[in-house]
Every structure is written in C-alpha cells, then in structure tokens.
Amino acid sequence: MQQNSNFSRRKNNCSSCSLRESCLPVGLEEDEINAINFLINRSCKIRRGSYLYQAGMDFQSLYIVRSGFFKTYVLHEDGREQVTGFHMPGEMLGLEAISTDVHTCHAVALENSEICKIPFTRLEEIGRVIPSLMHHFHKIMSREIAHNHEAIASLGGMKARERLIALLLNLSNRFAKLGHSSSNFSLCMTREEIGSYLGLKLETVSRAFSKLQNDGLIKINSKSVQLNNISWLKQSKLGNYNVAKEIIEGTELQ
Amino acid sequence: MQQNSNFSRRKNNCSSCSLRESCLPVGLEEDEINAINFLINRSCKIRRGSYLYQAGMDFQSLYIVRSGFFKTYVLHEDGREQVTGFHMPGEMLGLEAISTDVHTCHAVALENSEICKIPFTRLEEIGRVIPSLMHHFHKIMSREIAHNHEAIASLGGMKARERLIALLLNLSNRFAKLGHSSSNFSLCMTREEIGSYLGLKLETVSRAFSKLQNDGLIKINSKSVQLNNISWLKQSKLGNYNVAKEIIEGTELQ
DNA sequence: TCGAAAATTTGGTCCAGATCAAAATAAAAC
DNA sequence: GTTTTATTTTGATCTGGACCAAATTTTCGA
Structure with a gap:
C-alpha cells in the first residue's frame, strides 16, 4: 500500500503536530499511537500568500496549522472579501467543508507556514477504533462552533x-x-x-x-x-x- | 435497564424525527435501525417560552427539533441578549457544548415545540458501529460551521x-x-x-x-x-x- | 369580551463610523 | 541603497442606523 510506505518514510517529521502532542488524552497503546502517526504524518509548507485551499475545491482533508498564521475568507457577491477567521498553530482548518464535500471558503497563509494534512476518510476510520480520538475531534468541531458564536456576538452587539x-x-x-x-x-x-x-x-x-x-x-x-x-x-x-x-x-x- | 423499557414503550412515537427519517442513508440493517431508534426515541415537548437548556448547565445530550421553533442566545457582559441563531425542525441544538461539557448559550422555544433528545455518549458509541451515522453527524456539525460563516459574513459586510x-x-x-x-x-x-x-x-x-x-x-x-x-x-x-x-x-x- | 401589557410602526434628532482625501510610513522590488 | 508600491495614519465631511418619543396595533390574561 502506498500509504504504508509514506508512513515509514515520514514517521517522525511532524513532531509538533498538536493533534497528537497537546490535545490527545494520554494512555494510548503503541498500536494506537502508530495509527495516529499514520494519520497525521503528512506535513507540508505553505508560503506566505499562497492558498491552502480555495472555495469550490473538492474536500479531501482537514489541516492542522503547525506553524505560521492563516486567514479564511469568503467572497461577497460583489467581490468584496469577508474574513471569517484567523488561525494559529494547533488549530484545525477545513471543517466547514465536510457538510458538502466542497470547500466554501478560501484559506491563505499570512506568513510562511506549515500544516499537517489529515485525510478525513482516514480520520473517521481510525476514530472508530480509537474512541478518544474521535471524541477529541468532536470537541474540536464544537469549539469552532462556540468560537463562531462569540464572533457573531461581537459583531452583533x-x-x-x-x-x-x-x-x-x-x-x-x-x-x-x-x-x-x-x-x-x-x-x-x-x-x-x-x-x-x-x-x-x-x-x-x-x-x-x-x-x-x-x-x-x-x-x-x-x-x-x-x-x-x-x-x-x-x-x-x-x-x-x-x-x-x-x-x-x-x-x-x- | 431503564432505557430498554423506554425503548419498547416509545418505539414509534418519534416518527418525524429527522435524524432517522430524512437524513440517514438508506440500506441499514434491522439491528442498526433498532440501535438508532434506541438512540433517538426520547422525545419531549417544550412549551413556548421555556428553556431547552441554559448557559452553564451540564452538557449531556444533543437535541433535534421535531416541531416548533427555537432561538439560541448568549448574554453580553452587561446583560443584553445576543441572539446567535434560529432553529427549525430537523436542526440540531447543543453542538456548541461538546467542547467544554457545559452549555454556553441559552435555547428557548419560540412556540410550542417538540424535540428528540440524543444522549451524546450513546451517539458516539452507536456511531462507532454505524459509520454512516457518525459521518452524518459530522456533516451536521460542519453545516453548522458553514452556516455560522454565512452569518458572520452577513453581519460583517x-x-x-x-x-x-x-x-x-x-x-x-x-x-x-x-x-x-x-x-x-x-x-x-x-x-x-x-x-x-x-x-x-x-x-x-x-x-x-x-x-x-x-x-x-x-x-x-x-x-x-x-x-x-x-x-x-x-x-x-x-x-x-x-x-x-x-x-x-x-x-x-x- | 374586554382591558392591560407587549409589540410594532412612524417621526424626529444625533452620532459612530463610513467615505473621501492626502500625507506619512513601511515593505518590497529592482 | 534607491525607487516603487502597499499600508497606515490623520483630517474633514457625510450618512445609516442608533436613540428618544409617541401613536397604533396585536396579544394575552382575566
């Protein structure tokens, strides 16, 4: 399997990836750790000014910011840019695309950045055998929603x-x-x-x-x-x- | 078990519950259908003006609106009410609370309503054995995020x-x-x-x-x-x- | 059915923030 | 390092929507 070779090659190149490092409950078995490494050991660099994804692109993967800084935005019908969020290391991007399998906003690096790529299908598969991973993912999505509510409250009031x-x-x-x-x-x-x-x-x-x-x-x-x-x-x-x-x-x- | 008796008693009283009816992929086995019935067959009525939950309450369950209409709101520090959403039948409430296990907003019925209660722990358990259910849940959360982005864009621009x-x-x-x-x-x-x-x-x-x-x-x-x-x-x-x-x-x- | 309370409409005034303009900095390209 | 370009600051004016007030309509409890 092509993924297996990736796994062994990239075993240790994502050491600061926060899904593993700072967010997961401790006490996982070695097998589980390996599975998670397999899941998240796909990092890449995004240069300042380039897109991580754009609205309209097919959704395949979520991303965790490893280093750097991103903004997400949508375009109003008249072409004006509406920023919907700023994203720092440890935060997840792409969540809004799961519902339609298409990205609905643009994600741009505001400085040279690194991200971990997380194939979503695989996250769901591995989550099934590591419940704490799945639960953690649910918390991340929920936090995003709570945070959006704050933003709405801020804009509205x-x-x-x-x-x-x-x-x-x-x-x-x-x-x-x-x-x-x-x-x-x-x-x-x-x-x-x-x-x-x-x-x-x-x-x-x-x-x-x-x-x-x-x-x-x-x-x-x-x-x-x-x-x-x-x-x-x-x-x-x-x-x-x-x-x-x-x-x-x-x-x-x- | 108390839930088992609930299950048999309430077997058919949630027929319009949209998680099952309109949102789930077809082709489930009978066992799976039973599991889902067990999950969502807890409906209750909420009178106009009463709270489904309030900020600060412990999070246990998600809710699907079966009929009626809800608003959610947060309070600004000075006590002003900031509405964060309106919610119609088929939509899910409580998602923002998963991240902290505490509700961070108030949910009030704007007319006499019915909801299905979904114990979240059980949703995660059953989701593990019915991947399409879990995937569907992810889509619901994602849709909420996408919808919030729209709201932010509307307020901001x-x-x-x-x-x-x-x-x-x-x-x-x-x-x-x-x-x-x-x-x-x-x-x-x-x-x-x-x-x-x-x-x-x-x-x-x-x-x-x-x-x-x-x-x-x-x-x-x-x-x-x-x-x-x-x-x-x-x-x-x-x-x-x-x-x-x-x-x-x-x-x-x- | 009626009366009180709540919600809505409409009018007037005022101000926070938009818009227009131009100078001053900072960043990027050469 | 110098020029060019983008960003930021500051000033002056204008306006959409807040705020205050009062009349009207709707809702609801008795």
Missing part, C-alpha cells in the same frame, strides 16, 4: 472599540496557550483584514488602535502590539471605561 | 436592508426544505429578536420591512411574510436595486 479589544484579548489568549507572551505579540494581518473580520473599515480600525494607545491601554508599532494591562482592557471592553481610566490614572501612567 | 433580505431568503430556503412554502411563512420571532440576530435595533428592522414592502418586494402583516419574487429579492440584496426596480416596474406592479 459591540461597538468598534469593544470589537477591537475583544479581538486583541482573543489573540492574547491563543498566543498564551501556545506558550507565547500574552501581552506582546505581532499582528500578521493588515488593518484592512482586521476590519473585514470585525465588520469595520480599515480607517476605523486604525483610529481605534490610536485611541487605545492614547488611553494608555496598549502600545502599537505598526504590526506589533503590547497590551499594557489585560484586566484594564477587559474593564474597558465592558464599556466601563471610567473605571479603567481611574485605575490607569491612579497608578502607572502619571 | 452587509447593510441593514441586505441583512434582512439575507435572513428572509435563508428562512425561505429552510422552510422549503421542510416542504413548506418558500414564499409565504410566519416569523415567530419578534422584531427585537431579529434585530439582535442581525446586529440592528428593532426600529431599524421595522423600517427595513416597511421599505421592502413599499418597494413591492415583500408583503408583511405583523408576523406573516410573503416574498413577492425571490429572484428580485436576490437582485436587490446584491445592491443592484435599480435592476430589481426596473424589473418590478416593467412587469407586475404597474
């Missing part, structure tokens, strides 16, 4: 400033989970992409950043952001701006 | 009028799939709930309805809607209002 703060806090959490700093990170998307995701124009995003910086809540230098105090930000997001301001003025920033 | 048209067309499709009229149906949510879902205030929703009616695209009578011509609506949603208007004025409406 918040003002520009609040949406931007919500995004910053969300990214901060996700970086923290990867073991990176939760207060200093680099945005690898443009203001326009942020705006598209948040339902705002790029000028509004830029102004909101400037305002947050003037208020002493963040520091921005083009792509790099520093969150001065995450709990102030949370306060400020609640519209409880005066509280945040008092705290700020009462303490560090003169 | 459309104006009030377009969002409302998008919702009407979406409901129209879903009613059609249930075998109901795609052009005449009854909204069982309030303007405020529509507004919350679409990121608009109720007054804006009301004005948008009035405007669409004046333009001859729809007819509304409090809760009941009639779509005069679905392709005009689609045109009009594309911002191509003049085309729609020309068509309208050139034909039926004087």
Whole structure:
C-alpha cells in the first residue's frame, strides 16, 4: 500500500503536530499511537500568500496549522472579501467543508507556514477504533462552533472599540496557550483584514488602535502590539471605561 | 435497564424525527435501525417560552427539533441578549457544548415545540458501529460551521436592508426544505429578536420591512411574510436595486 | 369580551463610523 | 541603497442606523 510506505518514510517529521502532542488524552497503546502517526504524518509548507485551499475545491482533508498564521475568507457577491477567521498553530482548518464535500471558503497563509494534512476518510476510520480520538475531534468541531458564536456576538452587539479589544484579548489568549507572551505579540494581518473580520473599515480600525494607545491601554508599532494591562482592557471592553481610566490614572501612567 | 423499557414503550412515537427519517442513508440493517431508534426515541415537548437548556448547565445530550421553533442566545457582559441563531425542525441544538461539557448559550422555544433528545455518549458509541451515522453527524456539525460563516459574513459586510433580505431568503430556503412554502411563512420571532440576530435595533428592522414592502418586494402583516419574487429579492440584496426596480416596474406592479 | 401589557410602526434628532482625501510610513522590488 | 508600491495614519465631511418619543396595533390574561 502506498500509504504504508509514506508512513515509514515520514514517521517522525511532524513532531509538533498538536493533534497528537497537546490535545490527545494520554494512555494510548503503541498500536494506537502508530495509527495516529499514520494519520497525521503528512506535513507540508505553505508560503506566505499562497492558498491552502480555495472555495469550490473538492474536500479531501482537514489541516492542522503547525506553524505560521492563516486567514479564511469568503467572497461577497460583489467581490468584496469577508474574513471569517484567523488561525494559529494547533488549530484545525477545513471543517466547514465536510457538510458538502466542497470547500466554501478560501484559506491563505499570512506568513510562511506549515500544516499537517489529515485525510478525513482516514480520520473517521481510525476514530472508530480509537474512541478518544474521535471524541477529541468532536470537541474540536464544537469549539469552532462556540468560537463562531462569540464572533457573531461581537459583531452583533459591540461597538468598534469593544470589537477591537475583544479581538486583541482573543489573540492574547491563543498566543498564551501556545506558550507565547500574552501581552506582546505581532499582528500578521493588515488593518484592512482586521476590519473585514470585525465588520469595520480599515480607517476605523486604525483610529481605534490610536485611541487605545492614547488611553494608555496598549502600545502599537505598526504590526506589533503590547497590551499594557489585560484586566484594564477587559474593564474597558465592558464599556466601563471610567473605571479603567481611574485605575490607569491612579497608578502607572502619571 | 431503564432505557430498554423506554425503548419498547416509545418505539414509534418519534416518527418525524429527522435524524432517522430524512437524513440517514438508506440500506441499514434491522439491528442498526433498532440501535438508532434506541438512540433517538426520547422525545419531549417544550412549551413556548421555556428553556431547552441554559448557559452553564451540564452538557449531556444533543437535541433535534421535531416541531416548533427555537432561538439560541448568549448574554453580553452587561446583560443584553445576543441572539446567535434560529432553529427549525430537523436542526440540531447543543453542538456548541461538546467542547467544554457545559452549555454556553441559552435555547428557548419560540412556540410550542417538540424535540428528540440524543444522549451524546450513546451517539458516539452507536456511531462507532454505524459509520454512516457518525459521518452524518459530522456533516451536521460542519453545516453548522458553514452556516455560522454565512452569518458572520452577513453581519460583517452587509447593510441593514441586505441583512434582512439575507435572513428572509435563508428562512425561505429552510422552510422549503421542510416542504413548506418558500414564499409565504410566519416569523415567530419578534422584531427585537431579529434585530439582535442581525446586529440592528428593532426600529431599524421595522423600517427595513416597511421599505421592502413599499418597494413591492415583500408583503408583511405583523408576523406573516410573503416574498413577492425571490429572484428580485436576490437582485436587490446584491445592491443592484435599480435592476430589481426596473424589473418590478416593467412587469407586475404597474 | 374586554382591558392591560407587549409589540410594532412612524417621526424626529444625533452620532459612530463610513467615505473621501492626502500625507506619512513601511515593505518590497529592482 | 534607491525607487516603487502597499499600508497606515490623520483630517474633514457625510450618512445609516442608533436613540428618544409617541401613536397604533396585536396579544394575552382575566
């Protein structure tokens, strides 16, 4: 079988693949580990700016981001791009395509990235013999749904400033989970992409950043952001701006 | 076993349950049919206004709407209600809770409804021996994700009028799939709930309805809607209002 | 069936964010 | 390193939809 040869050749080339490393329950048998290695040991590099998949393409595989950063987007009927998500290492892409066997959005690397490819049919097969793997997959899909609900709530109920703060806090959490700093990170998307995701124009995003910086809540230098105090930000997001301001003025920033 | 007695007692009381009826691949063995009956033969009635589940409750089961109509919503930190979806017969509720084993949103019946309860652990067990059932479940979750992407795109990139048209067309499709009229149906949510879902205030929703009616695209009578011509609506949603208007004025409406 | 409460419509005012414009930076190509 | 191109910032104006208010209609409980 062609897959068997792949398996032996690529046995160890996907060591940071998070499906195995950080998400699976421990206590698996060696056979099971081998099966999972077989499943996920197909990694490849995607250069900044290239597509992992495009809307309309046949669905075969899911992907886990190993390193780098992706955005997904759909096109409005008039051709405008609508960003539907940003995706960091450890996160899964392609889930929306299972229902129709066709991808319904575009996935582009925002920086040079690596992904693990997971043939979906095989995931279902192996999941049948490793229930904890299947259950884990269900959690991943569910998390995606929960996360979408948050995005809908953000778009539907918040003002520009609040949406931007919500995004910053969300990214901060996700970086923290990867073991990176939760207060200093680099945005690898443009203001326009942020705006598209948040339902705002790029000028509004830029102004909101400037305002947050003037208020002493963040520091921005083009792509790099520093969150001065995450709990102030949370306060400020609640519209409880005066509280945040008092705290700020009462303490560090003169 | 208590479930076995349930099973025999309720053998045939879930005949319209769509997981079995309209969604499963045909060609199952009798054993498999029995297993699925066992899985889904737990129906119950939910009165208009009562909760199917609430945020914070432990997750045990998924639910399929058999009849009626539900909304799901989350609460913003300040207590405002943010509607995250409307749910019609055949659709599944509770998917967002798998990831944390806790429900993260509230589900309320908007009219007297019936649901099938599906214990999730059992779904995973039976899915292991009936792969087509499991695959079907994956498609359902995936469809939910794809649908959320649409909602995000609608909120992020459309104006009030377009969002409302998008919702009407979406409901129209879903009613059609249930075998109901795609052009005449009854909204069982309030303007405020529509507004919350679409990121608009109720007054804006009301004005948008009035405007669409004046333009001859729809007819509304409090809760009941009639779509005069679905392709005009689609045109009009594309911002191509003049085309729609020309068509309208050139034909039926004087 | 009637009266109270809830939902909807419609009118007016105001403001957050869109849009238009132009300068200032940063990134990419040569 | 220099030019070119893309991105970001900032300013000025305009507008869609929020917000406030009141009249009207619908729904529902007694």
